[in-house]
Amino acid sequence: MPNGKVLVTGVAGFIGSHVAEHCLRAQREVVGVDDLSGGFRSSVPAGVRFVTGDLRDPAIVDALWVKEGPFEAVYHLAAFAAEGLSHQVRRHNYLTNLVATTNLLNASIRGGTRHFVFTSSIAVYGTGQLPLREDSVPRPEDPYGIAKYACELDIEAAARAYGIGYTIFRPHNVYGERQNLADPHRNVIAIFLRQGLNGEPMSVFGDGSQTRAFTHVDDVAPWIARAPWVAGARNAVLNVGSDDAVRVIDLAAEVAAALEIPVRIRNLPARPEVLHAVSDHSRARSIFGTASPVDLKEGLRRMAAWARSLEMAPKRPFEALEIQRIPGGP
Numbered sequence: 132m133p134n135g136k137v138l139v140t141g142v143a144g145f146i147g148s149h150v151a152e153h154c155l156r157a158q159r160e161v162v163g164v165d166d167l168s169g170g171f172r173s174s175v176p177a178g179v180r181f182v183t184g185d186l187r188d189p190a191i192v193d194a195l196w197v198k199e200g201p202f203e204a205v206y207h208l209a210a211f212a213a214e215g216l217s218h219q220v221r222r223h224n225y226l227t228n229l230v231a232t233t234n235l236l237n238a239s240i241r242g243g244t245r246h247f248v249f250t251s252s253i254a255v256y257g258t259g260q261l262p263l264r265e266d267s268v269p270r271p272e273d274p275y276g277i278a279k280y281a282c283e284l285d286i287e288a289a290a291r292a293y294g295i296g297y298t299i300f301r302p303h304n305v306y307g308e309r310q311n312l313a314d315p316h317r318n319v320i321a322i323f324l325r326q327g328l329n330g331e332p333m334s335v336f337g338d339g340s341q342t343r344a345f346t347h348v349d350d351v352a353p354w355i356a357r358a359p360w361v362a363g364a365r366n367a368v369l370n371v372g373s374d375d376a377v378r379v380i381d382l383a384a385e386v387a388a389a390l391e392i393p394v395r396i397r398n399l400p401a402r403p404e405v406l407h408a409v410s411d412h413s414r415a416r417s418i419f420g421t422a423s424p425v426d427l428k429e430g431l432r433r434m435a436a437w438a439r440s441l442e443m444a445p446k447r448p449f450e451a452l453e454i455q456r457i458p459g460g461p
């Protein structure tokens with residue numbers, strides 16, 4: 132069904148809104164859905180036909196196909212992505228990240244969707260697998276990573292059973308304009324920016340020597356948007372992101388520089404986390420080609436300029452914890 136009409140889930144969220152924008156630029160007709168639990172109506176690009184809906188409910192998903200479908204491609208980006216919190220919200224995590232995905236897959240298969248794009252995570256790898264390569268056997272260690280890996284396996288099973296095409300992306304720490312600055316649980320750059328703009332010190336776990344690679348959204352959203360129309364991306368699992376690892380303590384200094392404020396740090400006790408995470412991106416590059424990535428300083432400058440233009444929303448902590456006790460805590 133090559134009608135060029137696509138569905139983007141999580142369209143009011145950070146990466147989903149950028150993917151939708153790239154789809155519009157490619158002249159696709161875009162329907163977007165989001166329950167606004169973690170996204171903002173104002174982030175939905177003009178030109179998207181927006182539907183509010185909770186994808187955990189199969190009736191809502193099926194109604195999308197009846198009222199708006201069929202869709203040639205589905206980009207499934209909606210998720211509850213606070214990995215660290217997922218131990219304390221197991222049920223919410225599996226309903227939002229796994230069951231919602233199965234609802235969408237069912238509807239996609241029934242509705243004749245040609246290609247299903249899914250944003251998984253490097254959380255599927257677990258520890259001790261460096262560099263993170265797509266051909267290593269995933270060993271996720273938390274409910275978020277387990278849900279993402281279960282989705283990957285389920286999508287692959289659906290492809291074998293029904294021939295639906297897919298591309299699974301495993302992005303590495305994406306940042307940029309329209310990221311949720313009100314979420315205290317995730318995305319270190321957004322947290323540092325918020326703290327800097329509020330005149331607070333930036334909170335660093337341990338001594339900040341842990342390293343991560345940070346990827347501007349402009350380096351991943353175009354590839355995600357193109358995937359259903361790129362032959363090499365069919366039925367592929369792809370790491371995507373930057374190759375340049377930065378120490379978290381140095382990242383704080385870079386965020387402060389982008390905000391043109393002195394850097395102030397508040398050291399918190401170290402938490403159990405991977406010290407160094409580096410992904411291998413050669414497979415994605417061999418398919419999509421090499422582009423010159425947005426340099427971290429430039430990306431932070433753009434994001435800081437955007438963040439300054441915002442009226443700062445109050446912090447939106449996730450309140451419906453199923454287990455109050457912090458993992459490993461008393």
Ligand SMILES: NC(=O)c1ccc[n+]([C@@H]2O[C@H](COP(=O)([O-])OP(=O)(O)OC[C@H]3O[C@@H](n4cnc5c(N)ncnc54)[C@H](O)[C@@H]3O)[C@@H](O)[C@H]2O)c1
Pocket residue numbers: 140141142143144145146147164165166167168169170171184185186187207208209210211212227231250251252253301302303304305306310311
């Ligand atoms: N940002 C990153 O660094 C990163 C890294 C790896 C993977 N990912 C994945 O990429 C995707 C997008 O992440 P993001 O950073 O844009 O997150 P985001 O929180 O900004 O966007 C997710 C969107 O999904 C929506 N949503 C949540 N539950 C929903 C439900 N039940 N029904 C409908 N909508 C719902 C939220 O309201 C939100 O707008 C997610 O799948 C995430 O797991 C993100």
